[in-house]
Amino acid sequence: MRWFWILTLCSLPMLAQGPKGTGIKLIERLNQMSPGERQKMLNRMPADRRRVLEERIDHLNRIAPEARETLKKDYESFQQLPPEKQDAVRKTLKQIAELPDERRPAVRSAINTLRQQPVDLRGRKMASRAFQQSFNEDERKLIKEALNTLPPADASSSPED
Numbered sequence: 001m002r003w004f005w006i007l008t009l010c011s012l013p014m015l016a017q018g019p020k021g022t023g024i025k026l027i028e029r030l031n032q033m034s035p036g037e038r039q040k041m042l043n044r045m046p047a048d049r050r051r052v053l054e055e056r057i058d059h060l061n062r063i064a065p066e067a068r069e070t071l072k073k074d075y076e077s078f079q080q081l082p083p084e085k086q087d088a089v090r091k092t093l094k095q096i097a098e099l100p101d102e103r104r105p106a107v108r109s110a111i112n113t114l115r116q117q118p119v120d121l122r123g124r125k126m127a128s129r130a131f132q133q134s135f136n137e138d139e140r141k142l143i144k145e146a147l148n149t150l151p152p153a154d155a156s157s158s159p160e161d
Helices: 003-011 024-032 035-043 047-062 065-080 083-097 104-115 119-127 129-134 137-149
Strands: none
Touching: 024 035, 024 047, 035 047, 065 083, 083 104, 083 137, 104 119, 104 129, 104 137, 119 129, 119 137
8 A cells, every 4th residue: 555645645734634524535526526516515615615625626636547546545545544543643644744845855755765664674774874864853753653653555665755
């Protein structure tokens, strides 16, 4: 399973799970409606919720079909996690999303790369001088938390970023 896409889904501000559960299933349902039906349904919603849904639909339509399928499968897998595990994943992903724009890609890349490696090698890399110099204490803590929280990487996955 390629958790990069679920990481993206939950960590981008415009794709994060909304207060009323505006997950990918609702977005897909809206996206499959005719423009008139969609607008009618969106017009019944509060303006802020409508805006978020419109942004999410737009984003989903801009990504490649293969990426969209991967995102859908990963989101469905995420939904199968126990609620407490989902909350832990959301918390970690929210912290990643809140990183400064210039640091977020490096942290995501490190997480994705390290998740592909055996635990012993992962530990050695995280203890290395290069790793210590590349990430501040808070970023190292967040990377470690993500590695402990996110489900194991699939053998068929490859690091993204």
